[in-house]
Amino acid sequence: MTTFISKAIASSDSQVHGNTYYLIIMLVIFGLIFYFMILRPQQNRAKEHKKLINSISKGDEILTNGGLIGRVTKISETDYIIIALNDTLEVSIKRNFIAAVLPRGTIKSI
Numbered sequence: 001m002t003t004f005i006s007k008a009i010a011s012s013d014s015q016v017h018g019n020t021y022y023l024i025i026m027l028v029i030f031g032l033i034f035y036f037m038i039l040r041p042q043q044n045r046a047k048e049h050k051k052l053i054n055s056i057s058k059g060d061e062i063l064t065n066g067g068l069i070g071r072v073t074k075i076s077e078t079d080y081i082i083i084a085l086n087d088t089l090e091v092s093i094k095r096n097f098i099a100a101v102l103p104r105g106t107i108k109s110i
Contacts, residue, residue: 053095061102064093
């Protein structure tokens, strides 16, 4: 009976070393999947949004994250932009809250 137990323990030692390498390989694979599926697309979206924000000029029609559509009337040196929602109402928003730049004439067509 003791020889059977010693053989079982001896066989489990060799599997532990094999599992360590397997675990390291699996962690590397999951890290690569995490990078290519989550981190890289998020970095690309952030880069595109920053380029969009920097390309805004006076007179552009924009859509905010809150759903407001307006025309840019003033761009301050700080992070704020003043947009005109209609002829009498102007709103000041942060640049980061701009979702999209709309084609000219969109406000009139709505």
